[in-house]
Structures are given as C-alpha cells and as structure tokens.
Amino acid sequence: MTDTPEPASFRLAYVPGVTPSKWARVWNERLPGTPLSLALVPAGEAEASLRAETADAGLVRLPVDRQGLHAIPLYTETTVVVLPKDHRLAEDAEAAELGLADLAEELVLHPQDDALVWESLPGLAAKERPATTRDAVELVAAGVGVVIVPQSLARLHHRRDLTYRPLADAPQSQVALAWLEDRTTDLVEEFIGVVRGRTVNSSRGNTAAAAANTAAKKPAARKPAPQQAGQKQGGQKQGGQKQGGGRGRPTAKKAAPKRGKPGRRS
Known part of the structure; x- marks a missing residue:
C-alpha cells in the first residue's frame, strides 16, 4: 500500500x-x-x-x-431482450427464454453505449445506432425493433408498455x-x-x-463479590475451618477411661 x-x-x-x-x-x-x-x-x-x-x-x-x-x-448479469408487450415473442408464454435464432427476422438496435461486446449482432442491423441505451429503449417503445441489454439496464429503463425475456447464447456483462x-x-x-x-x-x-468493533463486543470485567460479614481473607480460620480449600485439623476427642477388671475382694 x-x-x-x-x-x-x-x-x-x-x-x-x-x-x-x-x-x-x-x-x-x-x-x-x-x-x-x-x-x-x-x-x-x-x-x-x-x-x-x-x-x-x-x-x-x-x-x-x-x-x-x-x-x-x-x-x-443475465442478458435480456427488451420488446413491446404485444410483440409476438412476448406473447408466447412457453418461450420463457429466447435464443439468438429467434431474433433472426427482428431489427436489433445497437446503442453506442452498449454494455455488451459482440462479435456479430443477431437479427437485422439498423441503419443508425442510437446514442444511448435509453434512446434505444424509447425506439423499442415506438415499435422500432428490439434491444439486447444486461437485465439491470432493462429494469433501469422499465416502461409499462415494454417487457423483457432472458436471451440464451448472448454475451454477458x-x-x-x-x-x-x-x-x-x-x-x-x-x-x-x-x-x-x-x-x-x-x-x-x-x-x-x-x-x-472488537472493543464494543468485549464483555465488561467482572467485579469481585463483596465479602460477607464474618468472613476473613486468605487462609484464616472461619468456624473451625480454613478458607482456600484446606480442612482444619480435627479436634482430638478425650479418650474414655479404660475399664479394668474388677478387683478381687480379699
């Protein structure tokens, strides 16, 4: 960098x-x-x-x-062909996806800002190229040919009287x-x-x-619990036992006196 x-x-x-x-x-x-x-x-x-x-x-x-x-x-992006809603290719409900061969008899407009790279355009070539894709869409709405564009541009220039269909075998953007x-x-x-x-x-x-972001997700430090009354720190005795895990020594019990045999009476 x-x-x-x-x-x-x-x-x-x-x-x-x-x-x-x-x-x-x-x-x-x-x-x-x-x-x-x-x-x-x-x-x-x-x-x-x-x-x-x-x-x-x-x-x-x-x-x-x-x-x-x-x-x-x-x-x-998916490539689509924009055409009037009453176009014969738009009315065919079974033709969800069109192919380049379907455009063989169509006037295909080629705007000067075309987003697609063509080796050769399908269909019939127009005599003039529209300056922009927007201009080409306006011509399609007027009944002058069709235009092939990325789907996002078809949505951008959407009109109620136009529709578009996915086009197979076409260049993609x-x-x-x-x-x-x-x-x-x-x-x-x-x-x-x-x-x-x-x-x-x-x-x-x-x-x-x-x-x-990392600091915002870090949990706050936990405070030590307050000591209760009567508790002592460290290992001091409390109630006869040490804190900290050690057991206090058991208190020695007083040994019971041994009971001997009773003495013989003389």
Missing part, C-alpha cells in the same frame, strides 16, 4: 444499472466517520474518472484497460470493482472487504474500525 494521505471521504463512481446501496449501507455502519460519496457516471466515462483521480474506486463493466488498473470481477494500482489506500482495501463480504474483524482495511 502507498503512503498517500487518505481523503476526507471515499469517492465511489458507478455505472448505470449497478446499485451500490447495499455496500454503501455496510460502509456507513462500519466507518461512520468517513462519508461515502457516490457518483453516477456514464459507462464510457467510468475508467476515465479513475485515471483522472476524480474517484477513488469504481463499479464498472468489463472489459477495461488493465494498464495501471486493478479490477476485481464481482458478478455476471460482468461488473467489477476497479481502482488505480498506485492508489491502493487503506480505504480502498476497506471497500474491497465490504464488497467481498468480509466481517469487520477479518477486513484488511481500516484497522481502527475493526478495533472499535
């Missing part, structure tokens, strides 16, 4: 569709004195914000340029935690522990937070 001074707050960038609220809640409970500053950035600008050091870490979509960056994959290699501060290590589910005591980040 570097000796770079830690900022007053921890700045976390995240891309659309990613929800850091669960991790933010754990952070606030663990480090209440270090605010977590969240910044939503366009998917294409997340890496740039890290390299410009406007964020200490970021929840990004892979792939990213690993030159000078660390990235820990967190989870992989992987979300990762990324940060600059030379900016691996204690706070970065602490956030790594949060997203990986480490407990306070096992976290390698903020040792002060771990120490405070």
Whole structure:
C-alpha cells in the first residue's frame, strides 16, 4: 500500500444499472466517520474518472484497460431482450427464454453505449445506432425493433408498455470493482472487504474500525463479590475451618477411661 494521505471521504463512481446501496449501507455502519460519496457516471466515462483521480474506486463493466488498473470481477448479469408487450415473442408464454435464432427476422438496435461486446449482432442491423441505451429503449417503445441489454439496464429503463425475456447464447456483462494500482489506500482495501463480504474483524482495511468493533463486543470485567460479614481473607480460620480449600485439623476427642477388671475382694 502507498503512503498517500487518505481523503476526507471515499469517492465511489458507478455505472448505470449497478446499485451500490447495499455496500454503501455496510460502509456507513462500519466507518461512520468517513462519508461515502457516490457518483453516477456514464459507462464510457467510468475508467476515465479513475485515471483522472476524480474517484477513488469504481463499479464498472468489463472489459477495461488493465494498464495501471486493478479490477476485481464481482458478478455476471443475465442478458435480456427488451420488446413491446404485444410483440409476438412476448406473447408466447412457453418461450420463457429466447435464443439468438429467434431474433433472426427482428431489427436489433445497437446503442453506442452498449454494455455488451459482440462479435456479430443477431437479427437485422439498423441503419443508425442510437446514442444511448435509453434512446434505444424509447425506439423499442415506438415499435422500432428490439434491444439486447444486461437485465439491470432493462429494469433501469422499465416502461409499462415494454417487457423483457432472458436471451440464451448472448454475451454477458460482468461488473467489477476497479481502482488505480498506485492508489491502493487503506480505504480502498476497506471497500474491497465490504464488497467481498468480509466481517469487520477479518477486513484488511481500516484497522481502527475493526478495533472499535472488537472493543464494543468485549464483555465488561467482572467485579469481585463483596465479602460477607464474618468472613476473613486468605487462609484464616472461619468456624473451625480454613478458607482456600484446606480442612482444619480435627479436634482430638478425650479418650474414655479404660475399664479394668474388677478387683478381687480379699
């Protein structure tokens, strides 16, 4: 780890569709004195914000340029196709999951901020690419084609007149935690522990937070019980016996006189 001074707050960038609220809640409970500053950035600008050091870490979509960056994959999303509710593929109740072959005759929109990496798009290609995924969803609602996105983006841009179905054999989006290699501060290590589910005591980040949590769980020292009246400390006698485990000597009983044979009368 570097000796770079830690900022007053921890700045976390995240891309659309990613929800850091669960991790933010754990952070606030663990480090209440270090605010977590969240910044939503366009998917294409997340890496740039890290390299410009406007964020200490970021929840990004892979792939990213690993030159000078660390990235820990967190989870992989289900890929879905967004289409109108009255679309023929949406009306087929048996088609819970669609395949790329089902889109062969469909106009498939390809937004410029597409979160998926394609070798070749399925279906029919549109003449123009929408600027954003939001724009593509608006076109689908207008009856112009369909769009393939990670499930979190389908939920983010949800509309009542649209639905989505899981799409098999399609590329998937992987979300990762990324940060600059030379900016691996204690706070970065602490956030790594949060997203990986480490407990306070096992976290390698903020040792002060771990120490405070350990101290809070430590039971208070037990006070010695007050001495009762008549008791004496140490091994002194009490009621004919010594305290501390030793038994007092038994008092010798007075020997009974021996009864001899009666003397003979002369």
